[in-house]
Amino acid sequence: MNLDSAAVQASLTDPERFGLIFEQHHRVIWTYLARSAGTSVADDIAGEVFVAAFAQRDRFDPERGSVRAWLYGIATNKLRTALRSEGRARRAFARAAMPDQVPDNTLLIDDIDDLRSRAHQVKAALYQLSRADRELLILAVWEELSYADIAEATGVTIGTVRSRLSRTRGRLRELAATSGELSMEQVESRGDLR
Amino acid sequence: MTFNDESIDESILGARPNPIGPTAELVDRQRTQLTETIAEGASRSSKPEQPPEHTSLGGQLVDITTLDEVRHAPRWSHLTLAVAAAALLFAAVSVTNRSDESTEIATEAVFSDEAVPAGDDLGSDGETTYPAADDIASPSADDSVEDAADGPAQRSAEQLPADGFCGTELPIEVLLTDGTTVLDGPLPGYAPASDGQLIKHWTQNDVSFELRWPVNPQTVYGDDSTPSLAIAYLEGFDSDGDTVRRFYPVWTEGAASDLTDKGGTETVTFVASVTAYPDLAPSILAIEGAPFPSSETTPAFEITSVHDGTPATGCSQIGVRAQGSDGQQVGFSFGITDPKRLMGESPLVIEQLDAAEAPTQVVACDGAASDPEVPEFLERTLTIEEHHASPAEALQAFLAAVPAHSLSESGYTEITHPDGVTYTLPFDDDKYVALITVAKSDEGWAATLLQTSGC
Numbered sequence: 001m002n003l004d005s006a007a008v009q010a011s012l013t014d015p016e017r018f019g020l021i022f023e024q025h026h027r028v029i030w031t032y033l034a035r036s037a038g039t040s041v042a043d044d045i046a047g048e049v050f051v052a053a054f055a056q057r058d059r060f061d062p063e064r065g066s067v068r069a070w071l072y073g074i075a076t077n078k079l080r081t082a083l084r085s086e087g088r089a090r091r092a093f094a095r096a097a098m099p100d101q102v103p104d105n106t107l108l109i110d111d112i113d114d115l116r117s118r119a120h121q122v123k124a125a126l127y128q129l130s131r132a133d134r135e136l137l138i139l140a141v142w143e144e145l146s147y148a149d150i151a152e153a154t155g156v157t158i159g160t161v162r163s164r165l166s167r168t169r170g171r172l173r174e175l176a177a178t179s180g181e182l183s184m185e186q187v188e189s190r191g192d193l194r
Numbered sequence: 195m196t197f198n199d200e201s202i203d204e205s206i207l208g209a210r211p212n213p214i215g216p217t218a219e220l221v222d223r224q225r226t227q228l229t230e231t232i233a234e235g236a237s238r239s240s241k242p243e244q245p246p247e248h249t250s251l252g253g254q255l256v257d258i259t260t261l262d263e264v265r266h267a268p269r270w271s272h273l274t275l276a277v278a279a280a281a282l283l284f285a286a287v288s289v290t291n292r293s294d295e296s297t298e299i300a301t302e303a304v305f306s307d308e309a310v311p312a313g314d315d316l317g318s319d320g321e322t323t324y325p326a327a328d329d330i331a332s333p334s335a336d337d338s339v340e341d342a343a344d345g346p347a348q349r350s351a352e353q354l355p356a357d358g359f360c361g362t363e364l365p366i367e368v369l370l371t372d373g374t375t376v377l378d379g380p381l382p383g384y385a386p387a388s389d390g391q392l393i394k395h396w397t398q399n400d401v402s403f404e405l406r407w408p409v410n411p412q413t414v415y416g417d418d419s420t421p422s423l424a425i426a427y428l429e430g431f432d433s434d435g436d437t438v439r440r441f442y443p444v445w446t447e448g449a450a451s452d453l454t455d456k457g458g459t460e461t462v463t464f465v466a467s468v469t470a471y472p473d474l475a476p477s478i479l480a481i482e483g484a485p486f487p488s489s490e491t492t493p494a495f496e497i498t499s500v501h502d503g504t505p506a507t508g509c510s511q512i513g514v515r516a517q518g519s520d521g522q523q524v525g526f527s528f529g530i531t532d533p534k535r536l537m538g539e540s541p542l543v544i545e546q547l548d549a550a551e552a553p554t555q556v557v558a559c560d561g562a563a564s565d566p567e568v569p570e571f572l573e574r575t576l577t578i579e580e581h582h583a584s585p586a587e588a589l590q591a592f593l594a595a596v597p598a599h600s601l602s603e604s605g606y607t608e609i610t611h612p613d614g615v616t617y618t619l620p621f622d623d624d625k626y627v628a629l630i631t632v633a634k635s636d637e638g639w640a641a642t643l644l645q646t647s648g649c
Contacts, residue, residue: 047224
């Protein structure tokens with residue numbers, strides 16, 4: 001059992017021990033929320049994630065996954081609740097997923113121009129995915145969760161994660177290839193393309 | 195523009211927003227909110243009859259390179275090049291025992307011109323009402339090695355010297371902020387040195403660092419808990435000082451299992467070619483996350499050089515711990531390994547396969563998809579200089595005769611065909627990164643064909 005799991009278990013008898021979970025994971029959960037729906041949504045929800053996690057800590061099963069995956073699952077549910085409609089979720093994502101530039105700590109520096117171009121296309125394509133598919137890709141690629149952790153966070157089997165990710169990547173490739181030079185605004189103006 | 199699975203993932207990663215991070219005010223407010231909830235929970239809590247399973251965990255975290263594990267595992271991947279290069283970031287050489295007893299490692303302004311407090315000034319902010327991370331994570335003198343050995347991460351780490359003694363001075367040079375004082379001994383609250391172990395620590399930019407040498411990565415930081423700091427990357431430079439490569443740790447269940455250059459999640463299991471990037475020194479260890487004020491990656495310190503010499507047995511691993519002023523911390527170890535030593539410790543041929551089981555194709559170079567000047571594959575007919583008594587001798591002679599090649603000098607898979615023998619450096623079960631064909635003539639065995647990825 002690792003430190004996080006031990007802290008959650010210990011918090012059943014010594015609730016203050018749960019504070020460690022906040023210290024360890026608040027930032028990464030906030031960042032996940034901010035990437036998915038913008039900083040204002042993240043500000044609203046991040047604290048709720050930990051309060052909810054504390055309230056249901058007796059349900060955490062270390063055999064099923066890590067504390068981090070468990071928190072991602074709670075955060076994902078909070079996001080879905082906060083952004084109930086697909087349209088609202090998509091608009092929130094569009095606002096969030098517009099970095100001014102490709103972060104320089106992402107990949108090889110000498111590929112940066114190419115990456116910017118690709119990122120532009122992919123960003124627009126990501127926006128067109130369904131919320132469920134986008135969640136999966138964000139957890140896999142942006143948040144770098146393992147398949148097992150994604151399965152735990154989203155409540156589906158690993159096999160389903162694999163197949164859905166594969167299908168979603170294929171869909172994204174098609175979308176990215178056809179999005180060309182469309183701006184995010186143009187994509188948004190086209191409405192729901194799915 | 196076309197995308198394959200890898201490039202689409204790279205592009206998704208490239209489109210990832212990097213929000214600055216929650217404000218301190220927000221964190222405080224939400225911490226208070228949780229603390230109040232916890233206090234309510236504490237007042238209502240009914241304690242179960244059985245206490246939760248106890249875990250005695252050291253404060254640690256991550257083993258980035260684990261070169262021994264890499265050395266003995268049976269398969270390769272293209273990511274191994276990154277690991278090899280990461281090793282080489284620190285592997286310009288290794289350990290020399292110097293008589294100089296100075297506790298100053300190096301001082302030069304690279305981060306800021308501000309003087310920083312001594313390492314012993316480190317402390318908690320004292321505002322948190324529940325136990326801080328280091329209350330659980332801090333190892334004591336009693337549990338640092340023995341208890342951790344029972345932990346989950348059992349690696350084939352090299353054994354430490356019997357007396358733990360590797361030298362009187364760290365085998366690396368570290369560039370620190372001008373005026374930084376480097377002190378002997380551990381950071382406050384952490385295990386004292388074991389017999390012969392050398393420990394230095396210092397503080398700069400509100401983060402304290404501790405280097406221990408030697409350490410056993412199997413035990414010294416023996417849990418796999420999620421660190422609150424993250425190693426953002428190791429960065430290499432060419433001779434002109436330009437950044438040429440960054441290597442990203444991959445986090446699995448909170449522990450950095452490997453280092454890749456693409457942020458991927460494959461497990462690197464073997465060094466296929468340790469000569470891929472021989473000039474990547476110096477390197478910078480960068481850390482992101484709390485306690486740094488934003489999510490931006492922050493250079494922690496720069497390793498400017500590694501001392502000359504061959505690492506003594508058990509002296510290759512240096513442990514690093516970084517701890518913020520609020521007690522959050524990360525720990526890991528990295529290896530200092532002479533690439534020649536790395537190559538020399540693995541047999542020339544490590545396995546033999548039937549032709550039917552053998553890989554059938556060279557893995558294509560990723561870069562070919564985006565750069566027309568990069569070929570997917572390379573193939574070269576070899577000039578036969580001499581013949582040899584056995585296929586293995588022919589392979590060895592070929593490798594020895596080409597001094598600047600980037601092929602591993604060990605770890606080959608031998609595949610026997612009806613008309614000859616091929617030697618491969620496997621990429622995975624279906625592909626290889628290089629294939630050398632050795633054919634027999636009336637005069638003996640000789641290498642005749644080299645096929646590799648175009649990278």
